[in-house]
Amino acid sequence: MKFLFVHQNFPGQFLHIVRHLAKSGSHDVVFISEGNENAIPGVRRVIYRMPPRPSETIHPGAREFDLGLTRADAVAKAAMTLRNLGFVPDIIIGHHGWGELLNLEDVFPGAPLLGYFEFFYHTDKYDVGFDPEFPVVPEMLPKIRAKNAINLQALNNPGWGQTPTLFQRNTYPEWAQSRITVLREGVDLDLCAPDPKASKRTLKIKDVTISPKDRLVTYVSRDLEPYRGFHVLMRALPRIQKECPQVRVVMVGGDGVSYGSRLVNGTWRERMLSELQGQLDLSRIHFVGKVSYDDFRALLKRSDAHVYLTYPFVASWSLREAMAMACPIVGSNTAPVREFIDDHRTGLLTPFTKPERIAESVLELLDDRRLAGRLGEAARADAEATLCLGDYLSRYEDLIEQLTGQSPSCVEAPKSRTRRVSRPVAEAEKKKKTAKMGAARKKA
Structure with missing residues (x-):
């Protein structure tokens, strides 16, 4: 088969399926994206480049849509080059978030399109207004509504959708949900496997050394920011340090902002260190920035308590991987986390906005190693299932x-697997069957 994948940051959410298809050696796999250093053997890259955009002349609410339309043009141009070279895909698979797929139906009319729908924004629920520390101001509302411009155009175009969780599908309008399949993303259970002996060895991550005598608390996020509860966890650390003198805290993540608004000055790490000045023993808190995947896995396999917090928003891959590695998890009691963690069975759920409760849950895991072990084993069993x-x-x-x-x-x-037929496929099969019956009647 001929596959065309599209994602501005190759390979994005399509790492595992692209690697799987390319490894088989039976398919022609082409990937359109912006340039980066990533590579997968057997995958042909087609790079598009974004022209500079004069954003000062564009309405603030329309900037994201304008950028999406610009990407759509650039991707369609790259796709037209492919078509002129004789490449016509059997299916197009891509991410709708940046508008890249919007014009591909013009280049490859009739080609099935499977688009990744990540999140539909609302002004009155989910992430907006969730954290009382950051109240919604009226000026934000038009911009939030405008963020769905690409979503709505994608939903109006031909094609089928996929999303990794029920929570994410439920953010979309009811009329659209029947066109979106929940396709739960998987984890490499061999790479992300528990290591019972990890706590008995000394662990080194960059310039940080964790000895077997230390109690290790971990936190992982692409960036250290409020959407992932960084500010709340920082406020929980004084009590955790006070009641567990041997605790070491390792925080993985950059100083940028992936979601939400940026600070006018400085970073969230600097902001929280300033707020908590004099309350923390910084010799036992380690900000290691972004780390290699090997170091990330080694860290979680050694973790005595892994904290995962998020607004009602898209859940991170790191939560799935933490479960697979049997981490004792303290998670925020928010809808995306509840879809993965069952309170007191596979982890401990705690209110997102209450640092004291987060501290209590972390200390409970550090004090009760039998409970921590039981929760970690159950999380791994759920990951396997x-x-x-x-x-x-x-x-x-x-x-x-x-x-x-x-x-x-x-x-x-396997014969035991049932074939799920989606609505467009069922309708196509019905038309074929009707056509065959009509032809049979004419012959008769």
């Missing part, structure tokens, strides 16, 4: 087959 990478890839192939009528795999599906 629901987050297996092989099952995820199999479901992905099923969805591709439903949309194209072709199976990407040469291996026959």
Whole structure:
């Protein structure tokens, strides 16, 4: 089969399926993206470049849509070059978030399109107004509504959707949800496997050394920012340090802002260190920035208590990986986390906005190692049952087959697996059946 993938930051959410398809050696896999240093053997890259945009002349609420339309033009131009070279995909798979897919139906009319729908913004729920520390001002509301311009155009275009969680699908309007399949993303359970002996070894991450005598609390986020509860966890640390003198806290993440608004001056790390000046023993708190995937896994395998906090927003891959590595998890009691963590069975859920409660939960895990072990084992068991990478890839192939009528795999599906037929495929099959019946009547 011929696959065309699109994501501005190659390979984005498509790492596992692209690697899987390319590794089979049976498919032609092409990926349109902006340039970066990432590479996957067997995948052909087509790079597009964004022209400079004079944003000062564009209404603030329209800037994101303007950028999306610009990306759509650039991707369509790259796709037209592919078409002129004779490449016509059997299916197009990409992310709707940046507008890159909007014009591909003009380049490849009739090609099935499977788009990744990540989040539909609302002015009155989910992330907006969730944190009382950051109240919504009326000036924000038009900009929030405008953020759905690409979403709405994508939903109006031909194609089918996918999203990794029920929470994310439920953010979309009811009329759109029937066109979006929940395709739960998987984890490599071999790479992300528990290591019972990790706590007995000395661990080194950059210039930080964690000894077997230390109690390790971990926190991971792309950036240290409020959307992922960085500010709240920082306020929980004075009590955690006071009641557990041997605790070491390692925080992974950059100083940028991936979600929400940036500070006018400085970073959130600087802001919180200033707020808590004199209350923290900074020799036992380590900001290690962004780390390699090997260091990330080594850190979580050693963790005595892993803290994962988020607004009602998209859940991070690190939560899935923490479960797979049997981390004792303290999670925020928010909808995206509840979809993964069952309170007191696979982790401890705590109110996002209450540092004291977060501290209590972390200290409970540090004090009660039997509880921590039981929760970690249950989290791993849930990961094996629901987050297996092989099952995820199999479901992905099923969805591709439903949309194209072709199976990407040469291996026959197990008889026990039921074939889920999506609405457009069911309608197409019904038309074929009707056409065959009509032809049979004419012959008769």
